[in-house]
Amino acid sequence: NAGVTQTPKFQVLKTGQSMTLQCAQDMNHNSMYWYRQDPGMGLRLIYYSASEGTTDKGEVPNGYNVSRLNKREFSLRLESAAPSQTSVYFCASTLGAGSYNEQFFGPGTRLTVL
Amino acid sequence: GQQVMQIPQYQHVQEGEDFTTYCNSSTTLSNIQWYKQRPGGHPVFLIQLVKSGEVKKQKRLTFQFGEAKKNSSLHITATQTTDVGTYFCAGRGTNSGYALNFGKGTSLLVTP
Numbered sequence: 001n002a003g004v005t006q007t008p009k010f011q012v013l014k015t016g017q018s019m020t021l022q023c024a025q026d027m028n029h030n031s032m033y034w035y036r037q038d039p040g041m042g043l044r045l046i047y048y049s050a051s052e053g054t055t056d057k058g059e060v061p062n063g064y065n066v067s068r069l070n071k072r073e074f075s076l077r078l079e080s081a082a083p084s085q086t087s088v089y090f091c092a093s094t095l096g097a098g099s100y101n102e103q104f105f106g107p108g109t110r111l112t113v114l
Numbered sequence: 115g116q117q118v119m120q121i122p123q124y125q126h127v128q129e130g131e132d133f134t135t136y137c138n139s140s141t142t143l144s145n146i147q148w149y150k151q152r153p154g155g156h157p158v159f160l161i162q163l164v165k166s167g168e169v170k171k172q173k174r175l176t177f178q179f180g181e182a183k184k185n186s187s188l189h190i191t192a193t194q195t196t197d198v199g200t201y202f203c204a205g206r207g208t209n210s211g212y213a214l215n216f217g218k219g220t221s222l223l224v225t226p
Contacts, residue, residue, distance in 0.1 A: 023162035033213070040123070042202060042218035043157065050212065058213060090156060099214045100145055100164070105156040 001026050004106035005101055006091050012112045013081045021076040021109050023091030031094045032074035033058075033103070034066060036087040043090065050097040081113045118143075118205050120217030127224055133190040137203035137222035146179060146186045147207040147214065157202060160188075193224045 007022045023032065034046040045058030047066040053067050063085060065077045074093075076086060089109045094101035119138045127133050137146065137223045145164045149157040161170055163179035163186060170177045186205075190197055200221045204214040 035216075040218060043216040044121075045206075045213050048213055056212070059215075065213070079126070097149075098212060100162070102147070102159045103149075103157070103204075103214070107156050 003027065004091055004093055004104050006089075006106040006109050008109060009107065010110050012114065013078075014114050015082060017081050018079050019081065020078075021091075022073070023075065023088055023106060025091075025093040025104070025106075026072065027093060027095070028071070029093035029095050029104070030071070031039065031097050031101070032068065033092040034064075034074070034076045035090045035092065036060065036085075037090060037097075037108075038087050042046075046076065046089075061067070081111075083113045084110045085111065086113045088112060115214075118203060118217045119213045120203055120220055122220055123218065124221045125223070127193050127222070129195060129224050129226045130192050133222055134192050135188050135201050135222075137188075137205070137217050139184050139205055140205070141190075141207040142183050143186075143205040144183075146203055148177060148186075148188055149202045149204065149216075150199050151202065151219070154201045160201075167184070186203040190222075193222070195224050195226055198222060200223050200226045 003074045033048040049055045052071045062082040067075045068102040091106040092103040147162045148160040151157045167181045168179040178187045194205045200219040202219045204216045
């Protein structure tokens with residue numbers, strides 16, 4: 001099992017460009033999450049999907065959109081990238097909804113917006 | 115929203131010394147989880163605490179959940195260079211929404 005995979009691993013964008021970060025899990029998990037990690041800021045939740053067909057905003061959703069394509073895949077889209085979105089993005093999944101579940105993280109996407 | 119505060123932000127120890135990081139919340143937590151992130155890596159789950167006053171051990175690591183369920187600590191005895199990384203706590207308030215709130219983490223550096 002690959003666990004949680006993310007593509008791409010690295011990306012450089014110019015201000016105003018758009019892109020989609022891909023995430024997939026092969027653990028048959030129901031819930032998936034997108035976080036961003038900035039130096040000294042810890043992990044901040046952008047969006048999550050408690051189950052297939054549902055998505056909800058997290059702490060920092062502005063400038064992002066998500067799609068839960070199916071049970072395995074959860075994508076994050078930046079419609080018009082800004083330098084403030086330079087960050088490391090982690091996707092995670094849990095077997096069930098709710099905070100009692102262990103989160104499994106992907107390897108991350110390191111995004112730079114110039 | 116509910117905040118989970120973590121101290122210290124950084125800690126530099128000599129190999130063999132002990133290390134403790136603390137996690138505090140202004141509201142009662144339903145549960146708390148601890149994660150470790152190695153430099154350049156991704157967070158990896160260590161443990162979950164749910165009960166008031168709970169203490170769990172994993173080899174040289176000891177995790178505690180406060181009696182009031184508002185604080186938690188991670189103590190490492192006799193640190194090794196393999197302990198290097200950032201340790202995060204994550205909790206959910208009993209009256210909060212669905213998701214966990216992560217602390218900002220404590221970065222541990224261990225020199226031989």
